[in-house]
Amino acid sequence: MALNIFSLNINGLRSKPKQSFIKDFISANNVDILCLQETHINNFFFVKDIEIHISNKYRYIWSYGFGQSAGTCVIIINDKINIESFQTDFDGRFLYLDLDICDFKVRLCNIYAPNVPGERNEYFTNIKQFFVTSRNLIILGDFNFIFDTRLDKIGGNVDKGSLGSKIFSSVIKNYGLFDVYRNKHPNTVKISWCKNGIGCRLDRIYFSLKFKGEIIDTGYMPCPLSDHDFVYFKLPLNNDISIGKSYWKLNNSILSDEDFQLGFKFYWKIISRTDEITLEWWDKMKLLIKEFCIDYSKCKNIEYHKELRNLIKEYQSSASINERIFIKSKISELYKVKHTGALIRSKVNMINHNENISSFYHDVEFSKNKDKIIYKIVDNNREKNTSLGILDSFRNFYKTLYAAEYIDNYIEQKDITACFINLDQEKAFDKVSWPYMFSVLQSFGFDDKFIKWIKVLYNDVSTSVISSFYISFHWSGVREGTWGGPHYEPRCGTARVVITIFCQISF
Secondary structure, eight states: OEEEEEEEEOSOOOSHHHHHHHHHHHHHTTOSEEEEEOOOOOSTTTHHHHHHHHOTTSEEEEEOOSTTSOOEEEEEOOTTEEEEEEEEOSSSSEEEEEEEETTEEEEEEEEEOOSSHHHHHHHHHHHGGGGOOSSEEEEEEEOSOOSOTTTSEESSOTTSSOTTHHHHHHHHHHTTEEEHHHHHOTTOOOOSEEETTEEEOOEEEEEEGGGTTTOOEEEEEEOTTSSBEEEEEEEEOSSOOOOOOOOOOOOGGGGGOHHHHHHHHHHHHHHTOOSSOOHHHHHHHHHHHHHHHHHHHHHHHHHHHHHHHHHHHHHHHOOOHHHHHHHHHHHHHHHHHHHHHHHHHHTTTTBOGGGOBOHHHHHHHHHHTGGGOOOOEEETTEEEOSHHHHHHHHHHHHHHHTOHHHHHHHHHHHTOOEEEOOOOOTTTTTSSOHHHHHHHHHHTTOOHHHHHHHHHTTSSOEEEEEEEEEEEEEOSSOOTTOSSOSSOOTTSOEEEEEEEEEEEEEO
8 A cells, every 4th residue: 555645735724615625635545645735724714614515524733924924834644644743833844753654764855935936945944953863854835946957847037936945955065965856857847826827836745765765756746726736755665554434425416418418318218218117216316327327427427537647647647838738727727526426425425314314513612502591590590500300391381382272262262273293395396396296196096086175285275483592501510500511421311392383383
């Protein structure tokens, strides 16, 4: 198995499209560690939302920047990578992690060097102390300078761009490092950043010399949402590293695909032939439809990746800045299509049995409203501040409030026609086509009289909820004097009080 490490100057990570792109890129490329520079994250208030959007399963180490600039981050995706220690600077331009990867000890240094030439030498002088370690050393990131203007630069003044190379050359020599990409491609002209007709290989990875012959692969991959490219390398490991399980969920966008529509119509004519429509027949049809959608999606995915690989090859081999920008725009369009699938797949973890919201997202929503939590109530001039006392008061109050005798009195006073109903409206109204549902009922042999009764609930009906209440309490290990506060574990116990809706129906 290979350890896959990627680095990118993301040029701002606050936007949702960039977060979605990072989420999809990690999944598509089996990334184990992703190092980001120039995140523009300057405080912890942004962090939680970003981590949830990308994935709460990963581990994040942040170094905050100032204002709207700087900021670095390391995302640990693989759960077999242990973080033993880490340290950050105060400017959001450096952080290192001491990692244990299946007994492979490494210090990973993520660098975002200043783009102001006068500050660069001081920066490298200050961070040299963190390279002193008995571990294997990996230094990567955006160095904002180049060594060889002949191989690492296209356009612009060939005499500019190397300030900082002298002091870092001493780092390479003293700590026994080598340029991972240049070792594999010693004579290839390569750039990782381009702007205004100028391109430079600013993004690099340096590794301990003893692994010079161990690198499986290294290179650059375009990022359509940044003016920098990904730089990556793959290192073989003796132990297997788990990637995690994957999911399949239908991407509804294929339903508007003309090739899919034509293919499915032909396929349906073949598989739907039957003398009798039964539940067993329909269950079989659903499985066959799913298999057809999966096979079609696989074919489309193969075409997508083939086109993407061809564009990446064109991008990597192009020596023209304008041509690279044009190719990058085409890659960006492809990624937009891919993001649609990523957004659908991202919901798989939050939708469990019967499409109920998962406990994790319930906890997130609960934490957002913790300021609205009731910590004590007064019941009959007695203050109750324990979870059981508050729960008992609520039960007694609503038990009396919704007693049948009070509802009967309400009906008599208002002189209304009313009934008690208990409906599961979670999916019936917002996820099913009504005409289709009536057609299905007819196909399964329900008589017209029964179907008309069903239609009563859908056609020309206005309903008004007179009273309804749903409350859910969670408790376990609650401290005395609190109810549902921050000191509890929500997965340990649940009690629910559900009050049936009482409504008035007008025809």
